[in-house]
Amino acid sequence: LDSLPYAPNAAFNxxxxxxxxxxxxxxxxxxxxxxxxxxxxxxxRHIFWLSGWAGTGKSTIARTVARKYYGKSRLVASYFFSKGGGDTGNATKFVGTIARQLAGKLPEFERLLRKALSKDKDIVHRVLKDQWQELIITPLAQLPVDSLPSPLIVVDALDECDTESSIRQVLQLLADTRNQNRQLLRILITSRPEVPIRDEFSRFLPGEHQLILQDISKFIVDQDISIFLKHNLAQISPEDEIVAQLVRKAAGLFIWAATACRFICEGLWFWTAIFCGFVREGLIVKQWLQTLVMSNTTPEDHLDAIYLTVLNSSLHSRFSPQDITDFHGTVRDVLGSMVTLFSFLSVKSLSILLLKPEKDLTWTMKDLHAILDFPKDNASALRLHHPSFRDFLLNRERCRDSYFLVDEKQAHQMLANNCIRLLSTYLKQDVCKVNSPGMLTAGVERNQVDQCLPPEVQYACHYWIQHLQKSGAQLRDNDKVHRFLQEHLLNWLEALSWMRKVSEGINAINSLQSIALTSDCPRLYAFIYDIKRFALYHRSAIEQAPLQIYYCALVF
Structure with missing residues (x-):
């Protein structure tokens, strides 16, 4: 089963x-x-589609359902999509991950899956539809009826999948499970009501169960948000009038209420005020509410207002004009990187990638706990609390403060440049220090690879071409990309091999070839064409023993 493409972070737990x-x-x-x-x-009906605007609580509901049925041993698989979540931001490992989880829950399915893999060892390199048919549909259809009553699969945040094409593919796969076995297989899907998702449901899944969160009675939603606020603000015991104002401001968005609670309870300014006795708890919350007065009243406007309030609150009154300029620049760089990263990084790794001192990043972000999920240890990834903050920063119509607005293409270009810079200074032959040209990838412990290739270097190896592609940059002969490939191509492919990501590297080379095709760089295009031929021809050798790449290059 190790041959299956697998995203361990996709599971709800x-x-x-x-x-x-x-x-x-x-x-x-x-x-x-x-x-x-x-x-x-x-x-x-075998599919239940729970749809709703950003911030209406879809993922929390999905996790709650998954947790309940996991406890009953009836949850057989879960896949929580997440932009910025690495492998969970796309569908390339969707089928393999679902298959691995099903095998872990159903012994008979595992036997049938092993049989399918031994029958066609290259199935994991085929299109998702063929993978789904051979690895999911066929084994499910052969399961005994009583193997598990009404098994459940939960697929959360489908709209977070990276492309519309991938979203359509996933929905088509899930539609294909209908009537494929004699059990009532249940699939819970959550997403925003995006046009491609609505269209695909109408096309492939007409008549399936659908519940739209924003159609629920405002009275019921407000009651739920009131309970939520009282629970999370219990430490300051807010007056009923304060809670009622917060409920009105939330406008049906749980993410607004959650951000408000973190802003009130975790902000350094709040506890300083309480400790020093400057104001009473109720008064400081009232003063804070006054900063959220708006002329517009759509739920999205309410959410945008609180995000701007949190960002502006991090500016201290003691800042000089130059401090404010520097602060805005650092915040824009850091947040711009966070919302365009393909996989979240720790503060330490992010500081190395961005070439900024770790203490400066920590100081800049210390008052942004309401919107950033700070890990308990330095090695864990810094994450956004909610994807709606990404949408806010990248949208000129929503983020009306130009100091915080992120230009997505510029952010990708900065990250691409930083990845190339980092790899140019770090990569070398035999980077894992095995001192044996014949050493197999399987013979080197994963922790040794991680020590020699730290997270920020692995990130740069994996994603530098994707950032380049997203930046919309044009390539030129003898530019920094051309020079990097001339000097470090073999080192890069060696590192990818130690990381077990040669396939991803070949896909990235295909993307690079597409960029070169539309650019004025005939020499670079010819070079990339040769790189692609080389990587494909020697793929098996490179995957098995990374240091063979240098011998293969001589032969080639």
Missing amino acids: ALEKGDDPLCIRGTRVDVLNDIRKWIDGEDK
Whole structure:
């Protein structure tokens, strides 16, 4: 099963998701009951689509359902998509991950899966539709009827998948599970009501169960948000009037309420004020509410207002004009990187990649706990609390403060340049110090690879071409990309081999060839064409023993 493409962080209970919230008792009662009745009942519809605007609580509901049925041993697989989550930001490992999880829960499915893999060893390199048919559909259809009653699969945040094409593919795959076995397989899908998703549901899944969160009674949603606020603000015991104002400001968005609670309770300014006795708790919350007065009243406007309030609150009154300029520049660079990274990094790794002192990054972001999820240890990744903050920073219509607005192409260009700079200074022959040209990849412990190739270097190896592609940059003969490939191509491919990501590297070379094709760089294009031929021809040798690449290059 190790040959299957696998994203361990996709599961709802992956190690790094230990602090992700569940629904508080007494909230979302009707929604959870509807989903429970569908899972446990005789309803023949095998898919339940829970849709809603950003911040309406879809992922929290999905986690709550997954946790409940995981405890009942009926959850057989879960895949939580996440932009910036590395492998969980795309669909390339979707089938392999679902198959691995199903095999872990159903012994008979595992036997059938092993049989399918031994029958066609190259299936993992084929298109997702063929993978799904051979690795999921066929084994499911052969399972005994009583192997597991009403097994459940949860697919969360489908709109976070990287491309519309991938979203359509995933929906088509899930539609293909209908009537493929004699059990009532249940699939819960959550997403925003994006046009491509709505169109695909109408096309492939007409008549399936659908619940739209924004259609739920405002009275019920406000009650839930009130319970949520009282629970999370229990340490300051807010007056009912304060809670009522917060509920009105939330406008049905749980993410607004959650951000407000973190801003109130975790902000350094709040506890300083309380400790020094400057103001009473109720008064400081009232003063804070006054900063959220807006002329517009759409839910998105409410959310944007609180994000701007959090960002502006991090500017201290003691800042000089130059301090403010420097602060804005650092915040824009850091946040611009965070919302365009393909996989989140720790503060330490981010500081090395951005060439900024770690203490400066920590100081700059210390008052942004309301929107950034700071890890408990320095080695863990710094994450956004919610993807809606990414949408806010990248949208000129929503982020009306030009000091914080992120130009997506510029952010990708900066990251591409920094990745190339880092790799140019770090990569070398035999980077893992094995001192043996015949050493197999399988013979080197993963921790040795991680020590010799730290997270920021592995990130740069994996994603530098993707950042280049997203930046919209044009390539030129003898530019920094051309020079990097001339000097460090073999070192880069060696590092990818130690990382077990040669396939991803070949895909990246294909993308680089596409960029070169539309650029004025005939010599670079010819060079990339040769690189592609070389990597494909010697792929097997490079994957097995990375240092063979230097001998293969001589032969080639």
